[in-house]
Amino acid sequence: MTGQTASQGSTSGDGSRPKPGTVAVIGGGVSGLAAAWYVKQALPEAAVTVFEGSPRLGGKLAVAEVGGVRVDLGAESILNRRPEAVDLARAVGLADDLVHPATASASVWSRGELVPMPKGHLMGVPGDPSVLTGLLSAAGLRRAEAGPALPSRSRLRTEAETDDIAVGGYVAERFGREVVDRLVEPLLGGVYAGHADEISLRAAVPALVPAFESGQPLDEAVSKILAAQAGAANPKPVFAGIRGGVGRFPVALTESCESAGVTIQRETMVRELTRTAEGWRLVSGPVPSPVAHEFDAVIVAVPGTPAARLLKDAAPAAAAELSGIEYASVALATFVFDDAALPAGSGFLVPPADGRFIKASTFSSVKWSWLGESGKTVVRASVGRHRETADLQREDGELATLALADLRTAIGAPDALGEPVDWHVQRWGGGLPQYAVGHVARVERIRSAVAAQPGLAVCGAAYDGVGIAACVASALRAAREISAGPA
Known part of the structure; x- marks a missing residue:
């Protein structure tokens, strides 16, 4: 077995706290690359190594040419209202290529019609139910305007009850089931590919937690939040993109890491992680020919299931919690x-209650001006939800045919979409962690168990958010924990 000898670490300015001299990052997605970049910025003298099991870096961010146009095959936007990801994109040389959507309007394909997305809601929760006119049935609108069917949550709560709740159940109690089915469900599904009746309020819509805890009327809470947002000075656009595709972000991040001296080992699967007297031992390579590596500190930046396997000996309590996160x-x-x-707007969402094949569509060449400049029309459609895998078993051609049929039906003009000059199906197996009720408390338990092991940290989409900005923020947190050295 070959190895890399662990350093004893350097010391901080006052000599009181040793810093890690060698740091491993397991996982070369955007979270792992960002973690490596941040560690190297904080500890320029440290030897930082990223291990990625596949030939390609970037995880679920990628670009490819389809029909002569470079397009994103994964996420195509970054949350702009939190700074971490856009700031990092600027730092790695993409400042001049950050752009914002050309249009913020969208629709809901509901009951066979494209209905404009209502204004004045927070993740589908309205401040005033009247904004849902046109989307809800007459009966559904009356129910939304009628108020809670049951006493408020604060009056119902008992000591035995959890301090979390599913978004769907919480909203349905106040506004009725149709609000959930027609707006909350498709919005949450677009983010998590999950189910509103299972997704955690604390994890998915934390701004509403104070109302949940206090029993404040939900519409009143949303109205105050929306008013505060509207009153903010120079509000930022909600989303940002990158000219040429968000998939350029991990490429630029990789180049910046390597320029700073970070070592990146592709096609190097880490199979074991164990604590040693001096730090950590990683084992990579095939079982017959294992390779051992010694490090002072390790950041685990892979999804929940492989993270659980790696941590089963070093942090068994964390591993048990991670293995419970579904994808x-x-x-x-x-x-x-x-x-x-194409119709006006950036695309549409689809309520699962309508039984369509696709769950959302983006008119990418309308949404992003740089794509529109290609002279082509680019349209994306997404398929698949948590535990609903039958449609994903279809071969690419059949999946594309069914998705295109839905697009033509939604647009409603038989000749609006002719035959595509090209198409591509990108599958992301196990791509989106599900934030079930109790997720925030689960993450606290994971981090507590990990923190008990010196020189160990975790980051990625399994913890604080599935978007790029949340993943980068998670990486920054992990890098700070490692760079600080032992407490």
């Missing part, structure tokens, strides 16, 4: 047309 698989079908007539 959803999704597919993205991208179509490129020479020219196509």
